[in-house]
Amino acid sequence: MARFSALPSDVLAIIFQELSLGDLLSVRQVCKTIHEAISTDKLLWMSIFKCYVIDGGKCVILYRRPLSLLGAAAVESWTRNAYVLEKAYLSTSSLSVYCFKTGIRAVTWVKIIRGRWCLAASSNISESRLTLWDISPPHHQICAEIFLPGPIMDGEIEDLNSEIIIAVSVGSKTYSQRNLMYLLDRERxxxxxxxxxSAGVPQILKLKVIPGADHIMCLRGSYLGVAVLDRDDSNPIVLDWKRDTQWVLKPSVPITSLREMDDRTPCLAMTMWNSFVVVAFGAQLRVYTNPESHGAGCELLFTHSVMLYIVEVRFVNNESVAVSFPDTVQRTGATRLQVFFKKSSGEYYTQALDAKGQLQGRAVECDIPKPQVDKPTPTKCCR
Structure with missing residues (x-):
């Protein structure tokens, strides 16, 4: 193999490009020279990543850093992680359960970040502790935490290529001299x-406070959708928290009579999808222009009537993923937005919104299988 390893690097690169992934990994074990040649060939691993992961339809995480800033080892890790994730998804073996102790506070909000961290809010009436747990084995430990005055009620996370943005609704507190105790104020x-x-250690950092905002509906970059602002829940609002601008998502006809106010239903859900802001109510689905795509703000385009007695709405974005080299993984526009409605009687229905903002067909009832009784899984407690 000494003669083979002595070939010019460009010739070796051409040979490696013709090998399958399995053969390439086998050849890499032959000697140190071949191992280094394969492990440091960034263009080779970019080609493998595109062929076996992107074209193979495997899971690609959106938060990857730009390829121009990374080496061959990072691209190889992307490929390896994609195969590990696929194997885990297809596995039927039982999963281990880890229990994280929060003390006397109740857990009020939880999110998983990048499959590695668990961001959990544990709150009482006077304060909240926002804790970032490292859940990647074998760590399972606290790596950052921050305290906020008042309980965390809800929140959203936007995981971008360059940063992770977190928005949480926090209830403020007031002190009652008469009762000598803290009371939860309505102002949030x-x-x-x-x-x-910092020095490789994760930290939770404060960026901005938006007084009077409450009930977070969606978060997309610097755009935040809330249901309440300054105790007014008559119309949902889109805020640009970086530029301190806001747009009120009003109906096509203003609500004027007392009867209309009684019939008015609160905002159930909101999402920013393609060039639209889609807002769901108890009997309506409104489609507005997205201020991110239209500098003029949020203009009402369509109002779609949906079934009555809706108590919960979920949006599922079939946004696909594209990788352009030497850039990073990017989002591409989805052809439709799937909307799931839950009625007060418990049934679920679904309907699709197309790329033009039009609601397609009639709502179809979802066939939801009954949950199976799983076998007890081992539980490990972490403090």
Whole structure:
């Protein structure tokens, strides 16, 4: 093999490009020279990543850093992680359950970030502790935490290529001299945070406070959708928290009579999809222009009537993923937005919104299988 390893690097690169992934990994074990040649060939691993992961339809995570800033080892790890994720998804073996202790506070909000961290809010009436747990084995430990005045009620996370943005609704507190105790005030605010690193250690950092905002509906970059602002829940609002601008999502006909006010239903869900802001109510689905795509703001385009007695709405975006080299993984526009409705009687229905903002066909009832009784799984407690 000494003669083979002595070939010019460009010739070796051509030979490696013709090998399958399995053969390439086998050849890499022959000697140190071949191992180094394969492991450091960034163009080779970019080609493998595109062929076996992207074209193979495997899971690609959107938060990858730009390829121009990374080496061959990082691209190889992307490929390896894609195969590990696929194997885990297809596995039928039981999963281990880890229990994280939060003390006397109740858990009020939880999100998983990048499959590695668990961001959990544990709150009482006077304060909240926002904890970032490292859940990648074998760590399972706290790596960052921050305290906020008042309980965290809800929140959203936007995982971008370059940063992680967190928005949480926080209830403020007031002190009653008569009862000598803290009382939960109705006035709330939204705290914008980010997850950064210092000397390789994750940190939760405060970015901005939005007074009077409450009930977070969606988060997309610097755009935040809330159902309440300054205790007014008559219309949902889209806020640009970086530029301090806002747009009220009003109906096509203003609500004027007392009867219309009684019939008015609160905002159930909101999403920013393609060039639209889609807002769901108890009997309506409104489609507005997205201020991210239209600098003029949020203009009402369509109002679609949906079935009555809706108590919950979920949006499922079939947004696909594209990789353009040497750039990073990017989002591409989805052809439709799937909307799931839950009625007060418990049934689920679904209907699709097309790329033009039009609701397609009639709502179809979902056939939801009954949950199976799983076998007991081992539980490990972490403090």
């Amino acid at each position: 605010y939204v705290q914008i945070l980010t997850v950064g690193t």
